[in-house]
Structures are given as structure tokens and as C-alpha cells.
């Protein structure tokens with residue numbers, strides 16, 4: 001889990017810090033000048049830029065090596081952001097570093113959380129700074145000023161709108177989430193597939209149409225360009241492929257975010273997917289793109305879920321698409337394309353939705369077996385939860401109803 005905590009600083013040598021920030025901004029700008037050209041593209045690779053500007057920055061500033069590297073990284077990032085905008089048809093002008101902000105890492109900033117102070121690398125050597133913590137927010141800071149956190153990258157910013165220009169530390173903190181073994185977890189199953197990119201046991205469908213559409217268009221264009229076989233065609237393919245990749249990643253990011261929000265809304269403790277290894281096996285070779293997308297989606301969900309204290313697990317998916325999620329009857333003929341109709345109890349629903357429920361149920365079964373019958377837990381459904389013994393608890397006043405009750409219209 002990652003956090004950024006904003007802390008006001010009381011500094012003994014303000015001049016030194018001000019001068020350092022000034023030179024840092026200059027170094028960022030020098031990087032941009034080097035990386036920026038009118039047609040802009042592909043000039044933002046950090047290591048390439050570093051090679052070209054590092055010496056010059058060292059010679060013309062008093063910044064120490066680690067700060068120079070951080071400035072180059074920031075400059076390169078800014079060029080990259082603009083280049084991506086331009087590539088996607090948006091307008092962007094050359095980045096200009098005007099705000100008073102400087103990036104620090106472990107080597108240039110030493111933080112003593114328990115002593116509520118830090119030392120900061122400047123052009124005038126190390127300077128001391130004490131934390132100025134508002135008393136009324138004591139509890140808030142207490143949680144973070146604790147040795148269990150690891151310090152990551154931070155920034156220091158000068159706020160001019162305050163009297164006497166205050167300095168603020170935006171402290172980056174990180175710690176491993178402790179894995180809690182839930183006694184009575186609520187589980188959400190997720191089915192990944194071709195018709196729907198993802199479907200949850202709570203009845204949320206993620207189509208992923210746009211992703212497919214974009215990919216198809218890209219492949220057609222690539223085919224045409226490949227036939228040309230010229231060098232410029234090759235370069236165009238490369239650029240298009242980067243853009244396509246970025247688009248796909250963005251889309252999957254958004255879907256993963258919604259998926260985790262869906263879990264949060266349903267008080268889910270564990271999100272369950274089928275084991276991705278099996279997906280790879282059952283997918284035809286020409287669908288490798290989907291396998292890639294599933295893996296990416298899974299990574300994003302895992303990352304975002306962890307931040308919120310939700311676990312993500314995988315189960316062996318065998319029979320999850322043939323089994324009836326209502327009565328358990330398992331037969332190949334239950335499924336017909338997108339439709340699922342149980343040969344035994346007649347239960348009818350979308351085939352992927354049925355599979356999503358089974359994936360959640362399977363995890364509950366596995367837990368029950370491994371903890372010798374003590375493992376309880378329930379499956380999160382559209383409007384309630386289901387226990388393995390068939391006990392169904394409807395959500396008394398679901399979030400959706402709640403909003404409607406208060407006259408708020410919101411599409412979920």
C-alpha cells in the first residue's frame with residue numbers, strides 16, 4: 001500500500017533550499033530543451049537523455065549527482081507526456097517548469113519519522129527540517145509517523161500563497177499489506193472470456209468491445225503496411241503499435257479500477273479469477289492478444305485490490321463453465337454458446353455470468369476443504385450473498401436502493 005502524506009516543514013536554512021529548487025527547475029528545463037524537438041517523437045527515453053545532458057547539468061549547477069538524476073527523470077517524464085498527447089492527436093506545447101517543486105529520494109532526503117524531522121540535500125550541503133504538525137490532526141499523522149513504513153520518493157514544494165512562503169514535504173510512504181486470513185470472507189468470482197472481457201458474480205459485465213475494435217483496426221493497417229515493406233512503413237507500424245499498446249493498457253486500467261470498485265461496493269474480501277495458466281491452454285493461438293489482455297487486467301486488479309486490503313486469488317477453472325451455479329449439475333450440454341440452461345433444474349442465465357459464480361463458489365469449496373469444515377464465507381451476488389449451504393441473504397438496503405431512496409440517480 002502506498003501513501004503520500006503532506007507535512008509542513010520548519011527549515012533552518014531556507015535560502016539553501018530555495019536555491020536548490022531553483023537549480024533543480026533549471027536542470028529539468030535543460031532536459032526538456034534537449035529532448036524536445038518540433039516533431040517531438042521518441043526523444044524522451046530517460047537513459048538517452050541522461051547521457052546527453054548529465055555532464056552539462058553537473059557543470060552548470062551545484063546540484064549533487066542524485067538530484068541531477070531526479071531532475072532528468074522529471075524532465076524526461078514531461079517530454080514523454082507531451083509526446084503521447086501529440087501522438088494521440090491532442091495539442092501540447094513544450095513543458096515549462098514554473099512551480100517550485102523538487103524531487104527527493106532516500107539518498108537525498110533522510111527522514112526520521114519517530115523524531116518528526118528530516119535532513120535535506122541542498123546546494124549548500126545538508127540542512128535540517130522539523131515537521132510542523134497541526135495538533136487537531138494528531139491521529140492522522142500518528143498512523144504514518146511510524147517505523148513500519150518505508151520511505152519512497154518524495155517532493156518538497158514551496159507554497160507562495162501562504163505568508164512567509166511555506167515549504168511542504170509530500171512524503172511518499174509504502175508498506176506491505178499484511179495478509180489477513182479471513183474467517184468469513186465474502187468472495188466475488190470473475191470470469192474472463194471472449195464474449196465479455198470480464199463478468200463478475202455480482203452481475204457486472206465488462207464488454208471490452210472497444211479494445212477488440214481498436215486491435216482489429218490496428219491489425220488491418222499493419223497488414224497493409226507490411227505489404228509495402230518500406231522502411232517508413234516499418235516505422236509507422238512501430239509507432240502505431242506503441243500507441244495501440246498504450247490505448248489497450250489505459251482501457252484495461254479503467255476496467256480494473258471499476259472491477260475493484262465493484263468489489264468494494266459489495267464488501268468483498270477476496271476476488272477470485274480462474275488460473276490464467278488454463279486460459280492460455282484453452283485459447284486458440286490466434287487469440288494470444290486476449291491472453292495478454294487477461295494477464296494485464298489481472299495484474300492491474302491485483303495491484304489495486306491490494307491497496308484496498310482485498311485479496312486476489314486464482315482457482316483451477318475446470319468445469320466452471322459447465323456447472324450449474326444453482327443446483328451444481330455439471331454437463332457439457334448445459335452450455336450453448338453465450339447461453340447457459342441447466343439440463344436438470346432449467347436455470348437459465350448468461351454463460352459467463354454463470355461461470356463467474358462458479359469461480360467464486362469453487363474458492364469457497366477449496367477453503368472449506370482445506371480448513372476442515374471450519375471455513376465459512378459467502379459468494380457476493382447481484383443483490384445479496386450466498387453461503388455454500390444454500391443460505392441466501394439479500395442485501396437489505398443495497399447501495400443502489402439507498403441512493404434511490406435519497407433521490408440520487410446513479411447508474412452503476
Ligand SMILES: [Zn+2]
Pocket residue numbers: 324325326327328329342343344345346347
Ligand atoms: Zn441446475
